[in-house]
Amino acid sequence: MTRARLLRSHIQDGGLLTAPGAYDGITARMVAQSGFGAVYMTGAGVAAAHGFPDYGLLTLTEMAEAAGIMARSVAIPVIADADTGYGNELNTTRTIREYEMRGVAAIQIEDQVAPKRCGHLDGKEIVSPEEFVAKIAAAAAARRDPDTVLIARTDARAISNLQDAVVRVNLALAAGADVAFVEALQSEEEIAALPGMVKGPCLLNLVPGGKTPNIPLAAVAAMGYRIAILPGLLLLAVLDAGDAALSDLKKDGVAPMPGAGTSLRGTFRRFGADEWDALRRPLQHAAE
Numbered sequence: 001m002t003r004a005r006l007l008r009s010h011i012q013d014g015g016l017l018t019a020p021g022a023y024d025g026i027t028a029r030m031v032a033q034s035g036f037g038a039v040y041m042t043g044a045g046v047a048a049a050h051g052f053p054d055y056g057l058l059t060l061t062e063m064a065e066a067a068g069i070m071a072r073s074v075a076i077p078v079i080a081d082a083d084t085g086y087g088n089e090l091n092t093t094r095t096i097r098e099y100e101m102r103g104v105a106a107i108q109i110e111d112q113v114a115p116k117r118c119g120h121l122d123g124k125e126i127v128s129p130e131e132f133v134a135k136i137a138a139a140a141a142a143r144r145d146p147d148t149v150l151i152a153r154t155d156a157r158a159i160s161n162l163q164d165a166v167v168r169v170n171l172a173l174a175a176g177a178d179v180a181f182v183e184a185l186q187s188e189e190e191i192a193a194l195p196g197m198v199k200g201p202c203l204l205n206l207v208p209g210g211k212t213p214n215i216p217l218a219a220v221a222a223m224g225y226r227i228a229i230l231p232g233l234l235l236l237a238v239l240d241a242g243d244a245a246l247s248d249l250k251k252d253g254v255a256p257m258p259g260a261g262t263s264l265r266g267t268f269r270r271f272g273a274d275e276w277d278a279l280r281r282p283l284q285h286a287a288e
Contacts, residue, residue, distance in 0.1 A: 056115030140176025
């Protein structure tokens, strides 16, 4: 079963799929090795990994390459942020094809005006409903694998109101999207109400410190959501841990020791050293 089919089957069968955010091969493998069923390629994290804020500064090529690195690093489905589709219907068509050929299972397209910005920041702008729906229809038609999951995200809640956001995602679902993503819900009441207002499966974005309350995953599941993403989880944890390690080094003049049970060989094993070694040995024996 392909990863796209696996993801689509989970969405159809029910239950909550939790997808922590990753931004490179290291963090994608961390998510998979922790036992989660999917990884979310966070656009904010990928931008940060390139040295930029989440202001829509990365190109289609840069984002598609990051998606490919994550997809080749794990066996679980990768849900990939494709921002605004990087242009009009023509650009969105190419975006879908570039992401698909890199092995992602799901692609997310949003309705912000380019260049976009983080959905939990102020000052966002959105395109018209007609332009958004046209992009979603183009994205749906561009899929070469019918199992590729298309996620329609709207930022209308933060700009107008919840009802406008619901109208947009319902139009997007009618145009071929598979999952609705209303960004920046602003209360537990809104979170609970949304699945009953949307004519299809819903995704919830949990961003600690953002506009949406950080409610427990058990509550998210009980409300009927199919996917929960946590884009900033690893990015923030890595920043905190890295700052602490660098501070200790500067203060003590000695590199901090790794945790108990961590070894250099064990680190390489987390990235497939045993599998690569198995390919090397037959060649070595043939030469002896």
